[in-house]
Amino acid sequence: MRRRPAVTLATLSASVLVLTLTLTARADADVAGPAAPAAPAVAAPDGIAPEMFAALQRDLRLTPHQARARLDTDVRASRIQEVLRTTLDSRYGGTWIPSRGDTVAVGVTSAADAATVRALGAEPVRVVHTERDLDEAVDRLNRRAVAAPDAVVGWYADLPANAVVVLAQAGGAATARAFAAKAGLPADAVRVETTNESPRPYIDVIGGNAYYTGSSRCSIGFSVNGGFVTAGHCGRVGARTSQPAGTVRGSTFPGRDYAWVQVDAGNTPRGLVNNYSGGTVAVAGSVEAAIGAAVCRSGSTTGWRCGTIQQKNASVTYPEGTVSGLTRSNACAEPGDSGGSWLSGSQAQGVTSGGSGNCRTGGTMYFQPVNPILAAYGLTLVTSGGPGPSPTPTAGPTTPPPGSTTWQAGTTYATGATVTYAGVSYRCLQGHTAQVGWEPPIVPALWQRI
Known part of the structure; x- marks a missing residue:
């Protein structure tokens, strides 16, 4: 019996292997079904330029879905800040977005104010110094700016840290603390940080x-x-x-x-x-x-x-x-x-x-x-459509004028809910639990007239 050439057997074996792999792949495809369609592209939210939406993802390292969620949180924080800066007044500890970017935090000095913050869907954080306290401390340093030592680069109010930060060049920490003390800032309200900043306009x-x-x-x-x-x-x-x-x-x-x-x-x-x-x-x-x-x-x-x-x-x-x-x-x-x-x-x-x-x-x-x-x-910004700045809400109870009213203090409203107040219809912009002083006509950060 004549032996077949080795090359012929190798070629045949390779062909069988390819055919087997092909049939197996087809069988697997039949079992798994058709491939899932690609996820649709996430478009920029209404009112946000695509270029800005793309840059946001690039620089903050966010997915499109994360970028949209982050923008939603930013808008929510602005509305909460607008309401609480007025209603809490001198007790207000500031609003900020924690690093994870999906919640809104508000500084408070009392348990009663914590309940008010929760009513807006934000997280209360107990603080010692209010936003006004920190701003006044910054103003004290500003009044002594001409006497600022060369080692002091700048200063600012850090709301999450609940302190005024004084920036100092390497080796200038003690000088910075002395500068803050001479301005009359309490020691517990000051934090000195070393920086290599060298700002210029x-x-x-x-x-x-x-x-x-x-x-x-x-x-x-x-x-x-x-x-x-x-x-x-x-x-x-x-x-x-x-x-x-x-x-x-x-x-x-x-x-x-x-x-x-x-x-x-x-x-x-x-x-x-x-x-x-x-x-x-x-x-x-x-x-x-x-x-x-x-x-x-x-x-x-x-x-x-x-x-x-x-x-x-x-x-x-x-x-x-x-x-x-x-x-x-x-x-x-x-x-x-x-x-x-x-x-x-x-x-x-x-x-x-x-x-x-x-x-x-x-x-x-x-x-x-x-x-x-x-x-x-005394200037007016030129805009191209969309919502502009809202008037500042007025705190305190109000009495609705005659007309049908379905809005009620103590009711929890979800975003998109509609109510009437004094015969006028409003849509909820920010989920919250209504309180006296947050009536739709006077808190445009929470309600939009429709």
């Missing part, structure tokens, strides 16, 4: 669209009726600007870092921010975001960059002097981003002032909140 670059003051280039922060707001270090009162042409009508720096430019006829302010991806982001209002909320920044050097709001009412010492009332963030920036727009969702938050670090190694940035700029100069 970003005057030579832009955040939104560029404009020029002489040979210097800065950026438009947000449009207001008649012009735009920007950083104060970008130009003094009376200076002329180009692209767009205008005149600086108000400017403060140092002390604060804000300015506004009145544009010449023919320039049209619009409620938009350049996203540096070939489009724009609409600005819906200027509702203040809570500590811990996600925030995104637009700048021509580094484009869209996102982070979180870390602290408010921060003071920082630049070479030109101390600037107070800033907000501190870890959203990176670089020279060229000065004066640019900061937004939380579709809500304007502020304009870039300065900071330390860059977008390669990270850093700490400061922005001047926008609402104090509007108040200082």
